[in-house]
Amino acid sequence: MSTIILVIGYAISCTKNDQVIIPDAGASSTTLVSVNTSTPPTIDGSIDALWNSATKISITPTVPDPGNGLFTGYIGEQYAGTLRSMYDAQNIYFLLEVTDASQSTNVTPWYFDPTANVAGKTGWAKEPSSKTYDVNGNLIRAAWGEDKFAMLWNIDNSTPKFAAQTCYASCHVFTPYLDYSGVLASPQTATTPPTVSNSGSGNHYTNGPNEKIDMWWGRLGYITKDASLNLMDDNYQDYAGGQAITNLTGGNANGRHVDGIVPDGTKSTIWPYRPNYTVSPTQGEVGNTQNLKLDGTGASVAVPLWVIPNAGSANFILVSDTTSGKAKKVTAVSSAGVLTLSDGSTINPTVGTDYQRTGDAVNGPTAKNSIPANIAVPLIGGRADITCAATYTGTGWIIEYKRALKTGDVLKQDIDFSSLQDQVFGVAFWNKSNNQHGIQPNLTLTFKK
Structure with missing residues (x-):
């Protein structure tokens, strides 16, 4: 088994009427208790003795079956791990351990096929x-995908479905959708009715214009390549125009974005006129x-x-x-x-x-x-809020990461832990895959004061 990850996927993984129900992941507890510490752990991918004061919860993210062939070859796989947390006056810390028989960090490399x-x-x-x-x-x-993990959080409790569905609250597969590809450019100019089609693809976006989800994205090949890359990629999800735009051929209401970008007030020039976003500086995994x-x-x-x-x-x-x-x-x-x-x-x-x-x-x-296949560019700005270090032991991953309880975010793209209130979250693991992943929703973080 391999890698870890949270509830997102580049484009997919859910739905039965928008969301899909996964089997019981078999966790020993659904509540992660973050304990107060006067001494912060060193974020270096090794386990300091002070982590013994933090209680582990067992997690077993399971690859779901969305029913559309998206996760063929992975459905039902489970990735066993444990999660611990501590906090102090400035930061919250996490320790994730995952059983993984193979280190998958060589991501879709180039080779030559003479035939x-x-x-x-x-x-x-x-x-x-x-x-x-x-x-x-x-x-x-x-597969030659990357071992990865992620976490999702409900920003300011803005996403009502998140409490019950966590990651599935923003996951949409077009089943069915209106296909205008056989007619003209828009329903206003169509001379024949559109067909109703099913699609093996989908996007992440929230269900209302004021809903946002914080998404922490850890790519272990990238993180472990160099000390300058010891960061998780801080992302967020929003409405992006919603289902009225996404569930149409040509739609691209993908609500998954990197921190720091926002709608620029314009729309695409072609129907169905998805919203445009500002551009992030080049960083992260850039295609070689x-x-x-x-x-x-x-x-x-x-x-x-x-x-x-x-x-x-x-x-x-x-x-x-x-x-x-x-x-x-x-x-x-x-x-x-x-x-x-x-x-x-x-x-x-x-x-x-x-x-x-x-x-x-x-x-x-x-x-x-x-x-x-990729150039590793250091993260900057709002995408660099989460420090992370990881070590592969030969049998699995040790992953440590930290983030400020409250970041400098003014765009409502980050979860705010400073009130020490309970927070619902989800976790997902990618095992040598860039898309298919195991998911464990409905976890709760609570602070031991």
Whole structure:
């Protein structure tokens, strides 16, 4: 088993009339007691003796079945862990321990497939982020997603459904929705009725314009890559126009956002006119990809942007790698798959197999010199409110994190713990997957005063 995580998912996971009911996760308690401490723990991914004063609760997030095939291959998986908490006058601290037989931090790396390098295409490709199946349900390729975890909180008790549904209070799958793709651009100009369709996708957004949920997002490959990345990504969810926009073809009312961005007062120029948001500075996991033309004039293909030659699966490229010259920029790709780098050197993936998969095609390793799919950029501003350090022990994860009881947030995007009132929350785990995840809702944080 692997990784941890909370109740969000890039795009999915719920619903029976908006939400889905999951099996009993089997927790020994649903109440997490945060104990007062005069000495703060060191956030370093190791367990200080003072954590012995904090009571553990057992959690077993379980992968639900939304009923639309979204979580095929993962449904029913359970990820066992424990959670503890302490607080002082300034901060709240958490210690999460999760059983995980494999450390999954090499996220969808680039490799070269010579059989796919045909006319007008390139053999450069990324490993899948989730288990891949054929039409008969046979596993084609194991997953190369990231071990992750998350927590969700009800900001100012603004989301009424959160008390009973926690993470499911904002999870929507379009079942059914109105499909205008076969008609014209909008219902006002349609000449034939839309069709009613089901979709295997969905979004997170709250159920009212004044509802907001705080979402803490911990990506363990990113966090453990470098000390400058020892942060959870602080996000939030809002209404984003709601179901009237989302449940239509072309709609994009995804209410999941990074902290610091807000609606900019405009809407998209195409129907159904979703709200636009301001833009966050580049940070977090940034795609290490670009499009270049084969031989400079041919078809446009996706290839890596930066490469650390002969790095041996570096997992992530750091910003310092690009500024120091350790990483080289890819400036050209040939029809044979040869990459030309910024220093004039080349990588020919057909010489030897260092950039190719070897061994078992289904469960075997990726290329020896696979290229990172992401650049790890340090978080800043409101996204950097939560300090986090993690250690993989060989059998699981030790994860410590802290956040101020009350942040400097003025946009109502963070939960405020300063009153020491009880707070309902949910937890989720991703086990080597970027989408499918186990969920445990209906937990309560209480402060021992």
